[in-house]
Amino acid sequence: MGTPHRQAPSRPTSPETSRLHKTADAGPQVSEEHLYNVVDALDAVAGETGKTVPQIALNWLLQRPTVSSVIIGARNEEQLRQNLAAEGWNLTVDQVAKLDRASEQPPIYPYWFQRQSTERNPLPVPEPPAGEGSKE
Numbered sequence: 001m002g003t004p005h006r007q008a009p010s011r012p013t014s015p016e017t018s019r020l021h022k023t024a025d026a027g028p029q030v031s032e033e034h035l036y037n038v039v040d041a042l043d044a045v046a047g048e049t050g051k052t053v054p055q056i057a058l059n060w061l062l063q064r065p066t067v068s069s070v071i072i073g074a075r076n077e078e079q080l081r082q083n084l085a086a087e088g089w090n091l092t093v094d095q096v097a098k099l100d101r102a103s104e105q106p107p108i109y110p111y112w113f114q115r116q117s118t119e120r121n122p123l124p125v126p127e128p129p130a131g132e133g134s135k136e
Helices: 032-049 053-062 077-084 093-103 111-117
Strands: none
Touching: 032 053, 032 093, 053 077, 053 093
16 A cells, blocks of 8 residues: 555655655665665565565565564554564565565675675675575
8 A cells, every 4th residue: 555656656645644754855865766676576576476565575574684673563453464464484585586686776885895805705695596496
């Protein structure tokens, strides 16, 4: 319901109950094109799995090796139940890779500099082997 799409941009059409009105300018700014690329990938994976976009996003975060916990926010009991259904199953390695590619951004300094010498500064998230199956 609150997911922005290319056909219905988030800013002009967000419901009054959305937190976007209060937080849109609070964090790092990303282009709307980047946002829509991520949402397109989330939509595609949701279509493959029969899950909702928020469930896909939360499950993706739960599988990140550098994420220790995910804090969810729900406006009502139904949204809470839907969010909790993001646990207990796993996206496939290919689905995670699709989401990772869509969300990838050039690293900021000093990370882009550190990546020039990976023998001294290993990458923070190891790449999964190509073609590895589901974690389920």
